Amino acid sequence: MTDAYHLAASRPWLIQRESLETILSVAERAGDPQALQTRLGRPLDNARSVTMRDGVAVIPVTGPVFRYANLFTAISGATSTQVLATDLQAALDNPYVRAVVLEFNTPGGEASGIGELSDTIHAARGRKPIVAYVGDLAASAGYWVASACDEVVIAETGMVGSIGVVMSYLDTSERDAKAGVRTLEIVSSQSPDKRLDPKTDEGRGKVQSIVDALAEVFVTAVARNRDVPVDTVLSDFGRGGVLLGAEAVKAGMADRIGSLEAVITELAGSASTPKRKTPMSNTNGQVTVSTTADLRNALAAGYTAEQITIASTDTAIAAARAEGEAAGRAAATDAAVTAERGRIARIQALARAGFDTELQAAVDSGATPEAFALTLLQAAQERGITLDAVRRDAPPAAAHARPGEQGGDTKVTSLSTSAIYARRQAGAVSAK
Structure with missing residues (x-):
C-alpha cells in the first residue's frame, strides 16, 4: 500500500519550503491516507465562502493549493483549483457581479492544475475586472495564479514570488x-x-530535467501574464525568493500598493455592468426583475431603484404606476417590495407544523395566500389529517378508521379558498 508521505513526495510542488515540510511531516506521521483522515477527526469540508459586496465577488485563495479537494486540503483549510475555477466561472456568469477580487494568502501548492487555472483567468480578461489582492502572501503556485489577473494589488507588508519548482x-x-x-x-x-x-x-x-521543464512553463506563463520578457522574470522577479510590497511593485510583479477595502470600494464604484447580454440585463445600466429573488440580487449588487424595472402585474405595482409616472421607478420598486413582504407574511400566518415544504414552495413560487390555503388543505387530506388537527397542530387521524375507532367518523368538508383564508385570518378555521 502506498503511504501518505510517498503520495505527497511523488508530486512536483510550487510551494514554499516551510509549507511543504509541514505537509510532508504530517503525511509521514499519519502513515496511510485513511489513517490521516481519521486522525484529523473532522469531515472534509469542500464548501467555499464567496462574499458578495456591492456587486464585487470576493473569492479567497488560502492555504496550500491542490487540484482537488482531498485529505490534504483538510489539513489546513487549503484551496482546490477545481473548486476555485467553479467559483470564478459562477461569478463571471452572474449578471449581478460587476467585478471579481481573488484574495490571496497562500504559500503555493502542487503543480497539477495551476497552469489550467491561470489560463482560465487570463482568457477571462475583458469580461469583468479580475483583481488579485495580496494582503499577506502569494507564493509560487499562488503567484502563478495571481499574475493571470488583470491587476495585482499588494499590501505594504504583502509578499509575492517564490517562482520555481521543487520535488522532495x-x-x-x-x-x-x-x-x-x-x-x-x-x-x-x-x-x-x-x-x-x-x-x-x-x-x-x-x-x-523534469523539474526544470516545469519551471520553464511556470516562468513563461508569468511572463505572458505580466506582459514582460522571460529574461525579466528570471532576473527581476525574485529568482526563487519573495519580494515585499513596494519592492514587488518596483520589479513589476505587482501593479500598486493598496488595501482590500479600497480595492472593493473602487471596483464597486467604477466597474460597469456586465457587457455580455443576459435575459436580466441590458447595456445601459438597467436591470429587469421578475421575481423577489431577482429583486434581492439586484439590490445586493448595488443597483439603485432608478436602475431597476419590475416585470410584474402585481396589483400593488399596477396601483403605484396608476398614480403616474411622476412617482418614478423608485416608488414602483418600493410598492413591489411592500407587496411581496405582505404576501409572505400572510402565507406564513397560515403555516402549520409539518407543512414546511409546502410553505417554502409557496414563498418561492409567488403563490397567493389563497392558493397556499388550498394547497395546505389538499396536502392535509392526502396525509389523512383533519382540519381540526391542522388547526391544533395535532397528530394525523387514521386515514381509514372504522366507526367507533379512534379517528373514526371524522369528516373533512371542502371550503372555498377565500373562506379558508378569511377564517385563518380570524383564527377560526375548523372542520364541521
Whole structure:
C-alpha cells in the first residue's frame, strides 16, 4: 500500500519550503491516507465562502493549493483549483457581479492544475475586472495564479514570488534496513525510467530535467501574464525568493500598493455592468426583475431603484404606476417590495407544523395566500389529517378508521379558498 508521505513526495510542488515540510511531516506521521483522515477527526469540508459586496465577488485563495479537494486540503483549510475555477466561472456568469477580487494568502501548492487555472483567468480578461489582492502572501503556485489577473494589488507588508519548482525525496533505506525491511521492485524492461533513483547521478539528472521543464512553463506563463520578457522574470522577479510590497511593485510583479477595502470600494464604484447580454440585463445600466429573488440580487449588487424595472402585474405595482409616472421607478420598486413582504407574511400566518415544504414552495413560487390555503388543505387530506388537527397542530387521524375507532367518523368538508383564508385570518378555521 502506498503511504501518505510517498503520495505527497511523488508530486512536483510550487510551494514554499516551510509549507511543504509541514505537509510532508504530517503525511509521514499519519502513515496511510485513511489513517490521516481519521486522525484529523473532522469531515472534509469542500464548501467555499464567496462574499458578495456591492456587486464585487470576493473569492479567497488560502492555504496550500491542490487540484482537488482531498485529505490534504483538510489539513489546513487549503484551496482546490477545481473548486476555485467553479467559483470564478459562477461569478463571471452572474449578471449581478460587476467585478471579481481573488484574495490571496497562500504559500503555493502542487503543480497539477495551476497552469489550467491561470489560463482560465487570463482568457477571462475583458469580461469583468479580475483583481488579485495580496494582503499577506502569494507564493509560487499562488503567484502563478495571481499574475493571470488583470491587476495585482499588494499590501505594504504583502509578499509575492517564490517562482520555481521543487520535488522532495526521502531516503528511508537505512531506517528500513535497521527495521529489517527490504523493498524489491521489478520494472518492465522497456521502461527503465519508470523508477528513477535520485541517489544516482543519472537518476538525479533526469529528475532535474523534469523539474526544470516545469519551471520553464511556470516562468513563461508569468511572463505572458505580466506582459514582460522571460529574461525579466528570471532576473527581476525574485529568482526563487519573495519580494515585499513596494519592492514587488518596483520589479513589476505587482501593479500598486493598496488595501482590500479600497480595492472593493473602487471596483464597486467604477466597474460597469456586465457587457455580455443576459435575459436580466441590458447595456445601459438597467436591470429587469421578475421575481423577489431577482429583486434581492439586484439590490445586493448595488443597483439603485432608478436602475431597476419590475416585470410584474402585481396589483400593488399596477396601483403605484396608476398614480403616474411622476412617482418614478423608485416608488414602483418600493410598492413591489411592500407587496411581496405582505404576501409572505400572510402565507406564513397560515403555516402549520409539518407543512414546511409546502410553505417554502409557496414563498418561492409567488403563490397567493389563497392558493397556499388550498394547497395546505389538499396536502392535509392526502396525509389523512383533519382540519381540526391542522388547526391544533395535532397528530394525523387514521386515514381509514372504522366507526367507533379512534379517528373514526371524522369528516373533512371542502371550503372555498377565500373562506379558508378569511377564517385563518380570524383564527377560526375548523372542520364541521
